Amino acid sequence: MSVTAARGFRAAGVAAGIKSGGGRDVALVVNDGPRDAAAGVFTANRVQAAPVRYSREVLADGALRAVVLNSGGANACTGPRGYQDTLATAERAAGRLGVDGADVAVCSTGLIGVPLPMDRLLPGVDEAVAGLSPDGGQDAARAVMTTDTVPKTASVTRDGWTVGGMAKGAGMLAPGLATMLAVLTTDADVDAAALDRALREATRLTFDRVDSDGCMSTNDTVLLLASGAAGTAADPACFAEAVREVCADLAAQLVADAEGASKEIHVEVVGAASEDDAVEVGRSVARNNLLKCAVHGEDPNWGRVLSAVGTTSAAFEPDRLSVAINDVWVCRDGSVGEDRALVDMTGRTVHVTVDLAAGKDSAVIRTNDLTADYVHENSEYSS
Amino acid sequence: MSVTAARGFRAAGVAAGIKSGGGRDVALVVNDGPRDAAAGVFTANRVQAAPVRYSREVLADGALRAVVLNSGGANACTGPRGYQDTLATAERAAGRLGVDGADVAVCSTGLIGVPLPMDRLLPGVDEAVAGLSPDGGQDAARAVMTTDTVPKTASVTRDGWTVGGMAKGAGMLAPGLATMLAVLTTDADVDAAALDRALREATRLTFDRVDSDGCMSTNDTVLLLASGAAGTAADPACFAEAVREVCADLAAQLVADAEGASKEIHVEVVGAASEDDAVEVGRSVARNNLLKCAVHGEDPNWGRVLSAVGTTSAAFEPDRLSVAINDVWVCRDGSVGEDRALVDMTGRTVHVTVDLAAGKDSAVIRTNDLTADYVHENSEYSS
Structure with a gap:
């Protein structure tokens, strides 16, 4: 090693x-x-x-x-x-x-x-x-x-x-x-x-x-x-x-080992028109503080995923977007999908899958949840 | 009213x-x-x-x-x-x-x-x-x-x-x-x-x-x-x-009245080559989670400001950037400026001024600190 x-x-x-x-x-x-x-x-x-x-x-x-x-x-x-x-x-x-x-x-x-x-x-x-x-x-x-x-x-x-x-x-x-x-x-x-x-x-x-x-x-x-x-x-x-x-x-x-993290989040973007699109969407989702808080609270809040996707310039139609959280497709075609109560987020790793329905490219961005520990650690780092 | x-x-x-x-x-x-x-x-x-x-x-x-x-x-x-x-x-x-x-x-x-x-x-x-x-x-x-x-x-x-x-x-x-x-x-x-x-x-x-x-x-x-x-x-x-x-x-x-906020942050960008540059830099600083945590902790961490400025496409030279926190120029010309111990951040409003030394345009972006209360509130919003 x-x-x-x-x-x-x-x-x-x-x-x-x-x-x-x-x-x-x-x-x-x-x-x-x-x-x-x-x-x-x-x-x-x-x-x-x-x-x-x-x-x-x-x-x-x-x-x-x-x-x-x-x-x-x-x-x-x-x-x-x-x-x-x-x-x-x-x-x-x-x-x-x-x-x-x-x-x-x-x-x-x-x-x-x-x-x-x-x-x-x-x-x-x-x-x-x-x-x-x-x-x-x-x-x-x-x-x-x-x-x-x-x-x-x-x-x-x-x-x-x-x-x-x-x-x-x-x-x-x-x-x-x-x-x-x-x-x-x-x-x-x-x-x-x-x-x-x-x-x-x-x-x-x-x-x-x-x-x-x-x-x-x-x-x-x-x-x-x-x-x-x-x-x-x-x-x-x-x-x-x-x-x-x-x-x-x-x-x-x-x-x-990210600061204060209690969950690892894998944001997988599929169905993208290009790898660049997949990365842009994945990053936008991975950076969304509201989603990161929701994952921390084990809340399958797919609306926050769609909000984040909507801020990108990637190729997609809003009413064809689908989102799975830990393999439960809670959002299908831009609207309500499977019952969010079926999603089990108790494990340390949470998979968020976004299907842009716009092509065949994909990418995975890794991030973590946003926690009170992150805030504490970074409020006190230098002083 | x-x-x-x-x-x-x-x-x-x-x-x-x-x-x-x-x-x-x-x-x-x-x-x-x-x-x-x-x-x-x-x-x-x-x-x-x-x-x-x-x-x-x-x-x-x-x-x-x-x-x-x-x-x-x-x-x-x-x-x-x-x-x-x-x-x-x-x-x-x-x-x-x-x-x-x-x-x-x-x-x-x-x-x-x-x-x-x-x-x-x-x-x-x-x-x-x-x-x-x-x-x-x-x-x-x-x-x-x-x-x-x-x-x-x-x-x-x-x-x-x-x-x-x-x-x-x-x-x-x-x-x-x-x-x-x-x-x-x-x-x-x-x-x-x-x-x-x-x-x-x-x-x-x-x-x-x-x-x-x-x-x-x-x-x-x-x-x-x-x-x-x-x-x-x-x-x-x-x-x-x-x-x-x-x-x-x-x-x-x-x-x-932002969720969980304990501080209001005014990010003022001056000396910008254009208003668009000023807004881009202001937004980048205002969105930096590390800086928002630092403000929460009343830590005049100007390095986090410079890190955020450096991710933008605005016109500037790194060694001409200056940063003031509540009017104390803690960073001058891209390096250490006045003593950070002079900065008083105990009030509710914190002014962060970034001088790009690249022109005459300016803009103010308003944001707030990142707190454990924000995390709590947004971990529990929907469930």
């Missing part, structure tokens, strides 16, 4: 005193090669944290030797000083590892608008380098946690090679990714272009279809590093499938 | 047993003329309730003699039967009033997807007709309440003429209006075209800039009826201003 499941990687997670309340808060993932191919996907938010801007630049050549991650501070909206801090972090790790600073990516997560305590972070980087281990994946996964209650790791092994990964993120999950950091590693012999293709397709279908609370972070980052240590060239389709599987596994873990 | 402040109007509000828990649930507003000019603005939701579709049709000729409104059921997503029920309601009122059925509009509010109990509604219409009074405006305002805790009415009197109105709506407030019913009346001598112009401009700047929870209703309707009973032709600009004032007053009352 985690980032050290694949050969050729070492990792560490240490407590540097950045995060209030203690605990591990600096993670390091190192690719010992022989390859150093890498790809990345970043937030679509136009307000981007310093580490996002920096990591995007160093990834331009498709190569990375290491990734430093910290929790306890997002280093977003911190001005020129923030960028200097990211640069100093990368260079400290590079110096200790004996690699080029331009081959080290940096990821940060935590409160926006607060400078990082560099007097703690830099010694933390030193300690992480000293603690690197082929078994360090779990520690690294713990060190990136913020409001997460459990570390998230996953791995898939195929014909002689492995894809593994870790992720963090419990709030702010949203389209264009979440605050959400994920690092995936593989020992398959794959070049940067193939990594990029596999990662973009995988994130489009997994992390990008998680929408916990409609809020998009300034720091979202997903990285994929290949060491080639297995000495095996993976079949491209098989490799892409493995990357997607690990991403889907991690994405499901993010939703399961 | 209310719809009977202007001469030439009578109104009533009666309890017909539609709303669970009793209380007035059928309202009637009648225009006794001499004019019967009218204009209306309806939800932008593509899923529209039967009364919205019907009222839009009967308004096409710019004339209305009466409006029937009911709470206790939205008559939305109720199929052909729902439309028949709306038609029967209009015709019942028309028959009792001795007017044409095509001169009666209908508005409904309540749960979606449940047919109206016509065996109660129609006798309620009879009772309302019997109870019509030039002082009935308050009863009518009470009869349209759902989760509202207080009736909402307003009026403005100018040179010999008056504009008055009532509104309901506490949840589901959103762009393209809310579930939100509002009826405005005037005794000024104004034709349908001028009413339409004045109403569209007023709603664009008031109701349409209220965004309580980002959810858009299937039933939103704002009607404006003119009786001409004052015998005075109002100056067009002065009349438009009066309509805007009444709409602004009612819109402010809606936000003040």
Whole structure:
């Protein structure tokens, strides 16, 4: 599991005193090669944290030797000083590892608008380098946690090679990714272009279809590093499938651990004229606070689903829309369907199916219910 | 105040047993003329309730003699039967009033997807007709309440003429209006075209800039009826201003009574390259659940404001964005500004100012905080 499941990687997670309340808060993932191919996907938010801007630049050549991650501070909206801090972090790790600073990516997560305590972070980087281990994946996964209650790791092994990964993120999950950091590693012999293709397709279908609370972070980052240590060239389709599987596994873990959630909601849109339509409708339903409250209250309130569908520009006729909740078609052809009393919503997972009756495309968006615990947690996060 | 402040109007509000828990649930507003000019603005939701579709049709000729409104059921997503029920309601009122059925509009509010109990509604219409009074405006305002805790009415009197109105709506407030019913009346001598112009401009700047929870209703309707009973032709600009004032007053009352809200949030966007940009950014900030939770917790979390701004397509440079919370510029030029400890958020109203530094346009969007009470209220609304 985690980032050290694949050969050729070492990792560490240490407590540097950045995060209030203690605990591990600096993670390091190192690719010992022989390859150093890498790809990345970043937030679509136009307000981007310093580490996002920096990591995007160093990834331009498709190569990375290491990734430093910290929790306890997002280093977003911190001005020129923030960028200097990211640069100093990368260079400290590079110096200790004996690699080029331009081959080290940096990821940060935590409160926006607060400078990082560099007097703690830099010694933390030193300690992480000293603690690197082929078994360090779990520690690294713990060190990136913020409001997460459990570390998230996953791995898939195929014909002689492995894809593994870790992720963090419990709030702010949203389209264009979440605050959400994920690092995936593989020992398959794959070049940067193939990594990029596999990662973009995988994130489009997994992390990008998680929408916990409609809020998009300034720091979202997903990285994929290949060491080639297995000495095996993976079949491209098989490799892409493995990357997607690990991403889907991690994405499901993010939703399961979303802030304050008591229910997981799978919004499946079928009968769409295009995949874009299906995603637009799914997101609109997944973001509807009233529906999320209704699911929390185990109330099969399909009217709120239709209200949300009606705000989209997708192709549909209002009097042909149908909605099922946990497989009971409570709305058929835009009007009252089966008896809502038949719907059992007592389980943790609730399936909402929307049939647009406009085509053959479909998509699933994953979200969670809106609870008083979410409000409490996010009323008290920074102060 | 209310719809009977202007001469030439009578109104009533009666309890017909539609709303669970009793209380007035059928309202009637009648225009006794001499004019019967009218204009209306309806939800932008593509899923529209039967009364919205019907009222839009009967308004096409710019004339209305009466409006029937009911709470206790939205008559939305109720199929052909729902439309028949709306038609029967209009015709019942028309028959009792001795007017044409095509001169009666209908508005409904309540749960979606449940047919109206016509065996109660129609006798309620009879009772309302019997109870019509030039002082009935308050009863009518009470009869349209759902989760509202207080009736909402307003009026403005100018040179010999008056504009008055009532509104309901506490949840589901959103762009393209809310579930939100509002009826405005005037005794000024104004034709349908001028009413339409004045109403569209007023709603664009008031109701349409209220965004309580980002959810858009299937039933939103704002009607404006003119009786001409004052015998005075109002100056067009002065009349438009009066309509805007009444709409602004009612819109402010809606936000003040939003479900579960403990804070009112005014999101003012300045320095925008266009008014559309200002509105887009204002809405994005106003819909950000994380920010709404932060305001609830009296936490001046400006990073959440910047995150929301960053998801828009408005013209701005991230490193020129500034944010003030209650006039303290906690973020300047995309980075840390004045000390956040200077911000006092203990009052009920919180002003969030976003300076895009991209032009001279501005807009204000009004919303409220996200609270545990909102979750409780909306987890239990229908079941």
